[in-house]
Amino acid sequence: MDVIQTKNYAELSQAAYKVIEETIKKNNGAVINTTTGASYDGTFELLVEAINEDKLAIDQAIFTNLDEYVAERDKPFTVYTYMHEKFYDLIKTQPKYSGLLDGSTKNLQAEINQYNELLKKYSRDLQIVGLGVNGHLAANEPGTPFDSRLFIADSDESTIQSTIAYQKLTSEEAPTQMLTMGLADIMEAKHILVASSGIRKAQAVKDTLEGPISEDCPASILQTHPNVTFIMDEDAASLLEKNYR
Numbered sequence: 578m579d580v581i582q583t584k585n586y587a588e589l590s591q592a593a594y595k596v597i598e599e600t601i602k603k604n605n606g607a608v609i610n611t612t613t614g615a616s617y618d619g620t621f622e623l624l625v626e627a628i629n630e631d632k633l634a635i636d637q638a639i640f641t642n643l644d645e646y647v648a649e650r651d652k653p654f655t656v657y658t659y660m661h662e663k664f665y666d667l668i669k670t671q672p673k674y675s676g677l678l679d680g681s682t683k684n685l686q687a688e689i690n691q692y693n694e695l696l697k698k699y700s701r702d703l704q705i706v707g708l709g710v711n712g713h714l715a716a717n718e719p720g721t722p723f724d725s726r727l728f729i730a731d732s733d734e735s736t737i738q739s740t741i742a743y744q745k746l747t748s749e750e751a752p753t754q755m756l757t758m759g760l761a762d763i764m765e766a767k768h769i770l771v772a773s774s775g776i777r778k779a780q781a782v783k784d785t786l787e788g789p790i791s792e793d794c795p796a797s798i799l800q801t802h803p804n805v806t807f808i809m810d811e812d813a814a815s816l817l818e819k820n821y822r
Contacts, residue, residue: 601635
């Protein structure tokens with residue numbers, strides 16, 4: 578595992594962007610499966626800037642997403658909304674293909690089935706994930722089996738509260754379920770990128786990097802993957818006992 582400690586969020590965003598840039602430049606028709614959220618807001622800003630200034634070509638790249646809330650697609654908190662408002666609607670050149678889960682459909686199992694086919698079709702060069710305050714990856718909450726596959730997940734209370742804070746929702750507005758790729762799906766990617774920022778993530782970072790490999794901390798499974806880049810800022814790294822570059 579390549580663990581990178583940055584001084585602040587701006588440096589973290591730049592480091593995460595560089596991983597994406599290198600993946601696209603090294604792989605013709607690169608397949609990137611991404612997440613959303615606060616840890617990557619700055620990274621998406623840099624990605625949009627690079628594309629629009631012709632520093633990065635994505636016209637042959639494939640972009641898919643990790644998860645989606647079970648909710649109407651046009652809700653302000655959905656992955657669909659995030660990806661359009663922070664990426665697709667801002668870039669002058671679109672990827673060759675973009676695939677988003679649809680959590681608004683009445684037949685969620687059919688959606689799972691068709692997305693599984695999409696994952697089989699596009700072998701991922703880079704899997705981008707965030708780290709939850711309780712150690713979750715995607716919507717794989719503590720206790721989720723390591724062999725989990727794309728499924729409908731119930732969100733833990735800490736995850737719901739994080740969504741409320743980030744999206745400025747009321748408790749009544751907050752979604753409680755997600756369609757999510759499983760841990761086994763995530764681990765099949767050739768390269769996994771994790772970015773984690775802020776003091777709220779410090780315990781999860783410590784458990785992920787220095788704790789035992791346990792389903793109590795789903796992200797700890799990353800210790801067994803041969804190619805992970807884990808980027809954190811000083812606050813997120815504040816509880817670590819080891820020194821990282």
